[in-house]
Amino acid sequence: MKEKTSKLLGILFDNLIWLLVAAGLVIFSSLSKSFRAPNNLISLLYRTSALGLLVLGQSFTMITGNFDLSSESGLGLTAMVAALLMATVENGGLGLELSPFLAIPVMFGVGALIGLVNGFLITRLRMNNLIVTIAMQMILRGLVYIISPGATASFFPKAFNWLGGGSLYKIPLERGFVNIPVATVFVILIFVIAHIITRYTQFGRNMYATGSNVVAAKDAGIDTDKIIRWVYLIDGLCMALAGLLAAGRIDSATPRTGSGMTFPVQAASVIGGISMAGGRGNMIGALGGLMLWSILDNGLSIMKVSPFWIETSRGLILLFAVFLDAIKVRRMHNRSLIESLLHTTIGLKDKTVVKD
Amino acid sequence: MNTKQEIMEKTPILKMENVSKAFPGVQALTDVNFSVEQGEIHGLVGKNGAGKSTLMAILMGILEPNEGAITVGDERFVAMSPKEAIAAGIAYVPQHVAMMDSLTVAENILAGELPRNKMGLVDWKRVNQEAKERLEKLGLGLDVNKKVEGLGVAEQTMLAIAKALFGNAKLIILDEPTASLSRADINRLFSFIRSLKDKGGSFIYISHHLEEVFEICDRVTIIRDGRVVGTERVKDIDVPKLIVMMVGEDVEDYTRKSTCMEEVILNLSGLERRGYYEDINLELRKGEILGLTGLQGCGAEQLGKGLFGLEPRGIGTITIHGEEFKAVKPIESFNQGLAYLPQDRYRFGLVGLRSVRENVTYPVLDKLVRLINLVNRKEEKKIVDQYITELDIKTPSTEQPVRLLSGGNQQKVVFAKMATTKPDVLVLHEPTQGVDVRAKMDIFRIIDDMAKQGVAVIIISTEIRELMGVCDRIVVMNDGRLTKEFRKGSEEMTPEKILAAIEGGKNNE
Numbered sequence: 001m002k003e004k005t006s007k008l009l010g011i012l013f014d015n016l017i018w019l020l021v022a023a024g025l026v027i028f029s030s031l032s033k034s035f036r037a038p039n040n041l042i043s044l045l046y047r048t049s050a051l052g053l054l055v056l057g058q059s060f061t062m063i064t065g066n067f068d069l070s071s072e073s074g075l076g077l078t079a080m081v082a083a084l085l086m087a088t089v090e091n092g093g094l095g096l097e098l099s100p101f102l103a104i105p106v107m108f109g110v111g112a113l114i115g116l117v118n119g120f121l122i123t124r125l126r127m128n129n130l131i132v133t134i135a136m137q138m139i140l141r142g143l144v145y146i147i148s149p150g151a152t153a154s155f156f157p158k159a160f161n162w163l164g165g166g167s168l169y170k171i172p173l174e175r176g177f178v179n180i181p182v183a184t185v186f187v188i189l190i191f192v193i194a195h196i197i198t199r200y201t202q203f204g205r206n207m208y209a210t211g212s213n214v215v216a217a218k219d220a221g222i223d224t225d226k227i228i229r230w231v232y233l234i235d236g237l238c239m240a241l242a243g244l245l246a247a248g249r250i251d252s253a254t255p256r257t258g259s260g261m262t263f264p265v266q267a268a269s270v271i272g273g274i275s276m277a278g279g280r281g282n283m284i285g286a287l288g289g290l291m292l293w294s295i296l297d298n299g300l301s302i303m304k305v306s307p308f309w310i311e312t313s314r315g316l317i318l319l320f321a322v323f324l325d326a327i328k329v330r331r332m333h334n335r336s337l338i339e340s341l342l343h344t345t346i347g348l349k350d351k352t353v354v355k356d
Numbered sequence: 357m358n359t360k361q362e363i364m365e366k367t368p369i370l371k372m373e374n375v376s377k378a379f380p381g382v383q384a385l386t387d388v389n390f391s392v393e394q395g396e397i398h399g400l401v402g403k404n405g406a407g408k409s410t411l412m413a414i415l416m417g418i419l420e421p422n423e424g425a426i427t428v429g430d431e432r433f434v435a436m437s438p439k440e441a442i443a444a445g446i447a448y449v450p451q452h453v454a455m456m457d458s459l460t461v462a463e464n465i466l467a468g469e470l471p472r473n474k475m476g477l478v479d480w481k482r483v484n485q486e487a488k489e490r491l492e493k494l495g496l497g498l499d500v501n502k503k504v505e506g507l508g509v510a511e512q513t514m515l516a517i518a519k520a521l522f523g524n525a526k527l528i529i530l531d532e533p534t535a536s537l538s539r540a541d542i543n544r545l546f547s548f549i550r551s552l553k554d555k556g557g558s559f560i561y562i563s564h565h566l567e568e569v570f571e572i573c574d575r576v577t578i579i580r581d582g583r584v585v586g587t588e589r590v591k592d593i594d595v596p597k598l599i600v601m602m603v604g605e606d607v608e609d610y611t612r613k614s615t616c617m618e619e620v621i622l623n624l625s626g627l628e629r630r631g632y633y634e635d636i637n638l639e640l641r642k643g644e645i646l647g648l649t650g651l652q653g654c655g656a657e658q659l660g661k662g663l664f665g666l667e668p669r670g671i672g673t674i675t676i677h678g679e680e681f682k683a684v685k686p687i688e689s690f691n692q693g694l695a696y697l698p699q700d701r702y703r704f705g706l707v708g709l710r711s712v713r714e715n716v717t718y719p720v721l722d723k724l725v726r727l728i729n730l731v732n733r734k735e736e737k738k739i740v741d742q743y744i745t746e747l748d749i750k751t752p753s754t755e756q757p758v759r760l761l762s763g764g765n766q767q768k769v770v771f772a773k774m775a776t777t778k779p780d781v782l783v784l785h786e787p788t789q790g791v792d793v794r795a796k797m798d799i800f801r802i803i804d805d806m807a808k809q810g811v812a813v814i815i816i817s818t819e820i821r822e823l824m825g826v827c828d829r830i831v832v833m834n835d836g837r838l839t840k841e842f843r844k845g846s847e848e849m850t851p852e853k854i855l856a857a858i859e860g861g862k863n864n865e
Contacts, residue, residue, distance in 0.1 A: 200477035202470055209467050212456035219454070220467035279458040 013328060017272055017288035024292055028299035035302050038178045048294040049164065049183035050075060050246035050258070052287075054265045055272070056194055057238030059286040060231045061129075062269060063198065064224075065211035065278025066122065068232070070133040071265060073140035074114045074239030075258035078107040079246055080144050083153035083253035086160060092153035100160035107240045114140065115236020119229035137262065145255050154252030164248020183245055188287070190241075195283040207231060211278030267314065268293045271321040292317070368427075369394045369527050369558045370415075370446075375424030377410055384410045385582045388424070392527060397549065397559045399573035399590070401566065403602055407582040408562055412529055416448055417441035429526065447520030451532040453512050455504045462487035462500035465519060494518050495551050510541035514548050521557070529560045534568055535653065538631070539835070546572050564818070565651055566595050567859050578602055595859060596852055603821065610800040610825045614844065615643035621812045622676055622781050629670025632658040633836040636672065640781065640812040645803065647823035648816045650833035650858055656816045657699070659833075660783045664696035665689050676780055690719050693780035697770055697787055705770040708759035712751050713740045715758050715769050720776045743772035747802055764795020771802050782806060782813045788822060800826050820854050832857040 012019075029036035045052065054071045061068045082103045087093025098106075114136070121132045162182060169180040198204035209217040210224040217224050247253045272289020274281035296317065300310045370392040377385040385407050392398045402408050413419040415426065417436035426433045428444040436444070456464050462484045463470070471482040487500040496518055498511060507515065513533050520528050530549075534542045549559065549572060561573055569576055570590050577587040578601045585601045619642045627636035633655035640646055648656045662669040665685050674681040676693050683689040689696070698705050706715055717724060717736050724732050724739075740754045747768045751761055758769055767787065774782060784803070788796045803826060807813055817823055823830050832840040832854065840857040842849040 196477070200480075202472065202478060205463065205470055205478060206468070208459055209456050209463070212458045213454055216454045216456050216464070217467065222468050275458075279456065 013324075013331075014273070016324065017285050017292065021288055021291050021295065024295040024299065028295060028303070032299070032302050035299055038173075039176075040298065040302070042178060042184060043181055044294045044298055045184045045187050045291065046181040046249075047298065048290060049187045049249070050242040051261060051264060051268065051293070052187040052191070052290045053238045053242035053245060054261060055268045055286055055290050056191065056283070057235035057242075058265050059269050059272070059274045059281070059283060060194070060198075060207065060238075061235050062274045062276065063207045063211050063278060063281065064228050064231050065214070066129040066228060066231070068118065068133045068235050069130065069262050069266075070114065070118065070136035070140060071235065071239050071242070072258045072261040073137045073144065074111060074236065075242045075246060075261070076144045076253075076255070077114070077140045078110050078240040078243030079253040079257050080148050080153070080255065081110050082107045082160070082243065083156065083247060084147065086156050087153040088155070091155045092149055092151050100157050103160065104244065107243055108237060111236040111238070111240025111243070112233060113236070114239060115233040116229075118236070119232035122232065123225040123228050141259065144257075148253075148255045150255065152252050152254045156247070156251055160244075161248040161251055164245040165251065166248075183249065186245075187290075191283055191287040191290075198283055203227070203230070208279050211280075213279070264293065264314070267318040267321070270325070271317060273325075275325065289321075367394050368392065369429060371425075371427040372411070372415065373425045373427075375411070375414060375421045375426070377414060377419060377421050383582055385414075385421075388579070388582075388584050390577055390584065390587075392558050392560060394558050395553055395556050396575065397553055397561050397573045399569040399576035400560055400562045400579065401564075401569060401576060401598065401602060402579035406579045406602075408579055410582075411579070412448070412531070412560075412562070415441065415446060415529070442523070445524055445526035446529070447523065447525035447527070448529045449513065449516045449520060449531065449533065451535050453516040455512060455516070457505040458503060460501055460503055461491075461498050461507070461515060464504055464515065465490060465500075465522065490522055491518060494521065494548075496548065508541060510537050510545045513545060517548070517552070521552070527558045527560065529562070531562045532564065533561075534563065534565060537653070542568070565653075566598055567651075569598075570595065596855060599851075599855060610797055610804075610822070612800070612804045612826060614828050615645075615804075615807045616828045617642040617644075617810065623674070623678075625673050627659070627662075627670065627672035627674070629658065629662060629668060631836075632662075632670070633833070635837055638831070638838065640814065642810045642812060643807045644829065645807050645813045645815065645827045647827035647830040648814055648833060649818060649820060649823060649830060649854070651818075654833045655836040656833045657785065660696065660785050660814070660816045663689075663783055664694060666696070666698075687719070690777045690779070693778075695719075695774035695777050695779035695782050697774060697782070697784040699785040699789060701766060701770050705773075706758050706766060709757055711755045712744070712749070712758055712761070712769055713737065713754040716740050716743060716772045716776060719773060739776060740772075743775060747772055747775075748798060762795070764791040764798065767791055767795065767799060768802065771799070775806070779811060782811050783816070784813065785816045786819075787815060787817070788819060796822070820851055820858075824849065824851065824854070830854060834858070 025041075034040060054075065057071055058068055082100075083092070084094045085096050085098040085103045085106060086100060088097055089095040118133060118136060121127045122129045163186060164183055166182040167179050168182045168185055171178040171180070198207060206217070206222045206224075206227050209220065209222055210227050214224050243253075243258070246257055268289040269281075269286055270276065270289070271292055272281065272287065273285035274289075293314075296313060297310065300313060301307075305313075368391045370390075372388060372390040375385055375388040375390070376383075388407070388411060390400075390411065400408055400411070410419065414421050415436075417438040417440055426436065428446065431444060433440065433444065456467065459467075465487045466483055470478045471486060473479040473482075484500050491498055491500065496514055498507070498515065504512060504515070513530075517528060517530075533545060537545065546568075549557075553559065561569065563569055573590050575587060575589050576593070576598070578585040578598065580602060588598075620639050621642050622638075622640035624636050624638040628634040636659065638646075648659070650656050658667055661667040663674070665683050665688065669684075681692055681694065683692050683694070686696070707718075713736065717739060720739075721731060724736050726732050737754060743749070744751065744754065749761075749768045749772065750765050758766055761769065782803075787799055787803070791799065800822075803813055803815070815823060815827065820830075828844050830842045830849070831838050832842075834840075834857075842854060842857075
């Protein structure tokens with residue numbers, strides 16, 4: 001009986017993020033009419049699609065036990081490069097007026113390059129991943145300011161904006177219609193793909209093995225450095241995709257595009273159950289973290305809560321997530337301690353164990 | 357697998373001949389001959405620093421021998437690399453097994469070679485099934501879906517052994533596999549190892565628990581000071597004889613006059629922590645030196661750490677000078693008059709990069725602090741200088757990084773650090789480990805001096821001879837209980853009787 005409740009509790013704990021998402025949806029829907037409007041609900045992920053791609057890249061690196069704090073600047077740089085190539089001179093571009101079908105590959109090239117450099121510095125030169133990516137954040141942001149005219153570059157071809165700002169489907173209603181944004185579908189789709197990669201491919205499992213215990217993974221014949229380099233490369237491509245989504249949604253890129261996203265990215269991943277220590281968490285959970293973040297952002301601002309309180313509530317949610325992570329670890333340790341004590345023969349009354 | 361008859365032919369799976377290894381200034385191994393037969397569990401015993409680890413490091417290809425030859429199966433190796441050692445079928449299972457804790461048992465077994473379906477995706481059904489089948493072949497019924505962090509320590513060790521066998525290991529080195537196991541766990545582990553042995557598996561079993569060596573091993577090789585003292589069938593030898601071979605006769609004893617006074621300082625009553633110790637009742641007098649000994653895992657270590665506040669203490673009452681001792685953190689223990697010397701001074705006792713001065717005064721810094729949180733350097737230096745002279749610490753200056761001192765002098769720095777707190781009770785955990793003979797004598801002199809000043813000392817140690825020289829009383833701990841007491845000067849106090857008491861408990865089960 002006790003075994004069962006403990007198991008149930010474990011399942012509940014592992015899926016807590018979805019309970020929180022559901023609770024957020026129910027609470028805000030009951031409080032606000034504009035929140036529960038179909039158009040608002042469907043576009044929750046539309047507004048945070050760029051954040052979502054960064055969360056994905058970050059989750060990949062975190063599963064292998066590494067961090068990436070450079071992605072917000074990577075987003076900014078790729079967006080600015082594309083903007084400069086496409087926009088007309090009077091709109092802040094270089095005047096090349098490149099086709100998006102050329103500009104987008106260039107973006108991916110830049111993203112891949114960022115990822116390769118990160119991976120090289122971390123695995124080949126054995127530099128600390130946290131510091132490398134902080135440095136990259138500064139360097140890339142500086143580059144954005146250097147190459148940009150110091151102003152906004154805007155008005156891109158329609159094809160470029162399709163992914164970030166386009167609409168996939170319009171369902172007519174009695175009054176108006178429900179608009180299904182391409183970005184919403186895209187984010188969900190890419191998280192599902194990421195989930196399949198991490199759960200069902202050898203590469204994905206090697207990511208977990210690397211993050212769980214590098215030594216043991218190496219012993220099992222896994223080239224952990226190669227895995228980490230690949231993960232940073234994927235992370236770089238995610239930055240480019242995020243840049244495409246961000247620039248496409250608002251039809252412009254500024255030197256500050258993406259700045260300040262680093263901590264939301266961390267927060268959403270951790271809330272979604274991706275462990276800071278590596279080897280733990282899954283991509284569906286990370287999607288949940290992203291959704292919870294979107295719901296809170298949208299819900300609170302619709303209810304006209306002061307932005308200062310929104311910031312405060314974000315911090316509280318993050319604290320809560322870390323708190324849960326800590327409990328999870330402690331609970332696990334207690335359980336294995338109790339299990340091993342069941343086999344011992346002496347003593348019965350240690351307070352430190354009995355209380356659980 | 358071979359049939360049993362074939363195994364019975366004595367084919368050595370490993371032969372190490374005339375292996376010697378010297379480090380700058382130290383001859384670690386001299387002319388070592390060591391062999392393991394197929395289907396044999398071969399014990400390797402010796403005191404800390406006798407050369408066991410060096411020998412195994414050579415076998416694992418981590419160190420290169422200066423002389424000698426190694427033959428594994430039919431192949432002869434001159435200089436092996438770790439990779440070659442593994443390819444030759446030698447596997448090492450350390451005390452703390454490195455596993456991918458947050459992944460399942462099945463994934464740990466098949467990591468790097470997960471079965472895939474036609475689409476190239478991981479086939480989880482087959483992963484679990486194959487892992488299960490492989491484990492069942494070895495007679496190991498683990499839940500393959502369970503995460504490794506949820507397994508007990510014994511199961512993790514068994515899993516590590518199984519993994520080594522799946523990797524085609526012919527010879528498995530088990531390094532202190534039972535160090536943190538309960539008796540029931542040990543039984544399960546041993547029956548697993550025995551079943552593998554019956555199927556032709558060969559093991560090297562390194563342990564300090566001599567009675568376990570007798571329980572599980574076929575033969576045992578004893579190493580002392582880098583030389584093989586002997587290889588014996590366990591049937592032909594007993595524990596006291598083994599101990600004599602390990603320790604040798606040439607032990608110089610430190611002897612002292614008892615400084616034990618009437619007044620009781622420390623009183624433990626009804627101390628109990630589940631899984632570690634229970635029913636601990638003990639009185640300690642001013643100036644008394646008490647030895648606390650037992651097998652590893654008997655609970656003495658946890659009792660010492662518990663007293664100091666490094667681990668939970670459980671229930672029961674402790675009084676120092678009649679006042680209840682409630683400290684739960686080390687700093688509170690210092691303030692209430694109890695100091696502790698950890699076994700692993702590099703990890704817990706010293707901040708190696710910092711100077712002698714800083715290391716000595718850490719616990720009393722708040723007493724040296726004057727206005728606006730500045731340390732009174734003059735007074736600090738006075739204290740440090742005093743202890744450097746008193747304890748005869750050999751250091752060029754007070755500013756020397758502790759890391760650069762010799763082992764014995766490092767230990768003295770830890771003593772100085774404890775002495776600054778002016779303790780009433782001193783708990784020492786293996787205070788002579790890893791120091792040379794001369795430094796040992798110095799350390800005993802320091803302990804003796806402190807006792808003369810009225811400090812009550814508890815020495816937790818497995819070095820029985822040393823305890824007999826320095827202690828007023830030796831208490832033996834067995835499976836978490838204080839089982840026997842020996843007083844200095846009584847006829848009972850002989851190494852054989854103490855050893856018998858130490859071994860006693862486990863054999864009764």
